[in-house]
Amino acid sequence: MILVFVAAVIISYLLGGLMYSKTIYVYEEDILNAPKMLLEPYSMDIENNPNMTHAMVIVPAVDQDGKGVATKLEVQVVPGSGKALVNIDKLLFWVDTQNSMRTARSVAEGVLDINLSDVDIVYTITANASVVEGPSAGAALTVATVAALLGKDVNSSVMITGTINPDGTIGPIGGALEKAIAAKAIGAEKFIVPEGQSVDVTFEQRRHCEKIGFADYCTIENVPLRTDIADEAGIPIIEVVNINEALDYFLLEED
Amino acid sequence: MGRIDSSSVLVLAFVFVMGALTATFLMPSQAGEQAPSSLTGAMIQQLPCMDTTGCTETEVSVDKTNIYLTSGCRRLAITTNELQTYSISSGKKGVRGPRPTTHDLIQDLMDIFGMEPLIVKVETLSQGTYFAKMAFAQGTRVLDMDVRPSDAVAIAVRYNTPVWVNQTLLEEHGELVC
Numbered sequence: 001m002i003l004v005f006v007a008a009v010i011i012s013y014l015l016g017g018l019m020y021s022k023t024i025y026v027y028e029e030d031i032l033n034a035p036k037m038l039l040e041p042y043s044m045d046i047e048n049n050p051n052m053t054h055a056m057v058i059v060p061a062v063d064q065d066g067k068g069v070a071t072k073l074e075v076q077v078v079p080g081s082g083k084a085l086v087n088i089d090k091l092l093f094w095v096d097t098q099n100s101m102r103t104a105r106s107v108a109e110g111v112l113d114i115n116l117s118d119v120d121i122v123y124t125i126t127a128n129a130s131v132v133e134g135p136s137a138g139a140a141l142t143v144a145t146v147a148a149l150l151g152k153d154v155n156s157s158v159m160i161t162g163t164i165n166p167d168g169t170i171g172p173i174g175g176a177l178e179k180a181i182a183a184k185a186i187g188a189e190k191f192i193v194p195e196g197q198s199v200d201v202t203f204e205q206r207r208h209c210e211k212i213g214f215a216d217y218c219t220i221e222n223v224p225l226r227t228d229i230a231d232e233a234g235i236p237i238i239e240v241v242n243i244n245e246a247l248d249y250f251l252l253e254e255d
Numbered sequence: 256m257g258r259i260d261s262s263s264v265l266v267l268a269f270v271f272v273m274g275a276l277t278a279t280f281l282m283p284s285q286a287g288e289q290a291p292s293s294l295t296g297a298m299i300q301q302l303p304c305m306d307t308t309g310c311t312e313t314e315v316s317v318d319k320t321n322i323y324l325t326s327g328c329r330r331l332a333i334t335t336n337e338l339q340t341y342s343i344s345s346g347k348k349g350v351r352g353p354r355p356t357t358h359d360l361i362q363d364l365m366d367i368f369g370m371e372p373l374i375v376k377v378e379t380l381s382q383g384t385y386f387a388k389m390a391f392a393q394g395t396r397v398l399d400m401d402v403r404p405s406d407a408v409a410i411a412v413r414y415n416t417p418v419w420v421n422q423t424l425l426e427e428h429g430e431l432v433c
Contacts, residue, residue, distance in 0.1 A: 215397045
């Protein structure tokens with residue numbers, strides 16, 4: 001009798017456990033299917049797309065040791081749906097650089113007066129760095145975007161530094177002299193800079209003290225020192241106001 | 256009558272020597288010959304940094320990214336960043352955040368080393384950048400230096416130091432607010 005009672009209790013407990021269990025059973029088939037969608041390869045084969053056009057420009061940069069280094073900007077245009085894509089395979093980008101890419105695409109669209117809703121533009125930067133930041137490659141990115149959209153080669157003997165503004169004007173950058181020296185070191189024959197930046201301005205602190213009445217009166221001023229970049233770097237410097245002026249130096253006419 | 260004995264000569268000589276010593280070492284010298292330990296208000300007003308000819312004193316206010324220097328119906332807007340406007344705003348209210356700002360640090364250093372700001376003058380605009388000068392005093396030492404307007408204003412509001420603006424600058428680049 002007791003055994004029957006104990007057996008009944010055990011059976012009830014097991015049945016109740018099954019009824020109220022919240023265990024979710026996942027079949028092997030579901031596990032295989034679920035991530036499969038995520039793992040499907042992206043179908044855009046840019047390199048082998050016969051409709052792909054591309055352009056490349058070299059931008060001078062200065063490394064941590066002050067040595068001139070070449071940064072390669074490559075723009076590929078493929079049939080698509082109006083996306084601006086950034087290749088982060090080897091490099092990561094700060095927001096300001098990504099924003100330059102977005103502006104470059106928008107300005108190129110305006111310069112060429114075309115609609116880019118049926119193409120994707122892929123930006124790839126190759127540099128001896130792990131992260132790229134700053135907007136000073138904006139003008140070069142715009143030149144490369146326009147050249148890629150036109151399917152034209154870029155004059156590799158010319159290099160440019162400058163930000164790009166949404167209205168197509170080229171904005172100021174820092175370190176124009178160092179970049180000009182770097183441009184010459186990596187083979188440029190002409191270097192294009194934003195308006196007013198063919199002269200490098202640095203500031204020197206000057207202190208002067210004198211006795212005025214009972215006061216020991218001192219002044220500190222920051223005096224601008226102007227250096228002609230062309231003389232200092234040994235490379236012709238060309239100032240440009242907007243991207244149209246810059247494109248005249250970069251786009252090679254077809255034979 | 257009329258005889259001067261030797262004791263009288265000694266007394267006269269003693270009086271003369273003591274007078275000379277007193278005049279030299281004990282009596283205050285004539286104005287301009289003995290340096291004071293600090294400058295009086297009148298002395299400071301004579302210094303070149305305090306020349307406010309062609310300038311007008313302004314009221315300081317800020318929003319998120321602008322400093323406003325207002326005099327009468329003219330208001331000069333100087334664009335800066337949020338860190339600067341926060342520092343100016345908190346300095347004006349006399350409150351401190353959880354960590355000292357750079358200007359709080361400057362204030363502490365100035366207080367400990369006995370420095371006081373004298374004046375701020377926003378003088379010129381060049382290629383879109385405003386330039387200011389600010390003067391400080393420590394005892395008889397005065398420093399008149401080139402500063403960013405936002406830094407100058409951030410320190411000035413902590414001491415109620417007047418902020419002056421070149422009148423022409425205010426009229427040419429200030430907006431009408433009334």
